[in-house]
Amino acid sequence: MARQKKTPSFVLELPLVVHGNHAKWLHAHLEAVRCLYNVLLGEALKRMRCMRNDSAWQAACALPRSHKQEREAAFSHVRKAHGFSEYAMHDYAKVARCNWIADHVDSTMAQTLATRAYQAVNRVCVGQAKNVRFKSRGRGLDSIEGKRNNTGLRFALQAPQQGNEGYLVWGKDHMPVLIDWNDPVVVHGLHQSIKYVRLVRRKASSAQAKGADPQGNRYFVQLVLEGKPYQKEKNQLGNDTIGLDIGPSSLAIFPREGTVRLKVFCEELRPDIGKKRRLQRKLDRQRRTNNPDNYDEQGRVKLHGRHCLQWKDSKGYQETRRQLATQERKLAAHCKSLQGKLVNDLIAVGNHIQIEKTSYKGWQKQFGKSVALRSPGMFVEHLRRIVAKTGGTLSEVGTSQTKLSQYCHGCQCYVKKLLSQRWHHCPCGIGPVPRDLYSAFLLAHLDPVETIPSIALKDWEGAEPCLVAAMEFLQQRAKEGQFLPRSFGIPEPERVGQKVLLRTNKSWSISIVEVG
């Protein structure tokens, strides 16, 4: 069977109107889906374990990696023998979808669930994940998708004469979908052909929240559409080349033509750390009051043997947990929207973007708090998606070959800098300029296939004042009392005996100024 060619797709999300009765059967449907998913996951896991214990699997592992074809053939043979494949799992789903589940889940939905279970287990099999997660009754399964828009879970739109209303159809039931026909994004989306439909359940802040059902959930339908998403008019395209140096909390932007900026990543983000801490403490107190038997005399959680400890939740505990989750969810949503705006701002300048290849997972260990708040990895993924959509390029430069953070274009030497050295100042006369901005400048002038940036004298003469101007702007803001991260290399003036940067004639000099 020839595989169908992949076409571009995008997602349009519409809220569902859920009333009392609808909420009840949606809950029942999703509960059935959860049970089926757990069964499929268990079966896939069992098959994987059998397969790994097979001597043929070990023989395949022992084959040298240089014999690529032989190795692949051996692995696929073992997989086939143990029925560990997407299609074998589809066959199993037919059997598992027994009487009562079949009332809720049709065969195409069962197939997509089987695929999902197989992919989860396969990630463990190939070493991309450590474990799979069974969906507990308390947490439930929050999304389900169909396969095509003509059977099972599907979206139906009335003809304009009949009222233009949309419905999500699941088996015999159907629910109205909110459509804002004044929104050009929605109108554009609804004119594309639908590949398949996904139903998503999200937690609202409370049961009284707008659009929430009595259990405090909101439901959305996601239409996966063929084609390209709507491009808003305000998001015009530029065609400059931008060097982008991404740090855990800072972003240095160097377009070849245009304003150079050193920014705090998602500056507007204001996490309420005090409130979070208070809620966490309250949760802990409530947990202790509800389960006094689970703690020893010193207040530590008791060790358990074969049987896990039983934990009880009170209504108040659940309420506090929801408050904490809502706060975190809002923060994440704000971060995402800020990043979206930043991406659009960048694209307006140019859609040829060069960044350094970084392991954001490695950053999580080193700069945990900052990365958790600002999620630079997600930003890069967003950027990649938008750049691809607009036909631009995002080239990632390997750091081990180029070593741009050590490079100086004046003398073409590589000198290592400590993490605390925030300024590039070379004896050859280059600098001092902020390190992040300098490496963004180098990135902007790097040909992706080369390892050394090609910089003419006039490039640097043009760039230096821009870098200095960007820095002066930041210093002005620091003087006004705005908080800037330490990585900018601008000391806070209020500290006593603090290093303060002074501009003398043409170069920056660092001097100690006594304050107070």
Ligand SMILES: [Zn+2]
């Ligand atoms: Zn130099």
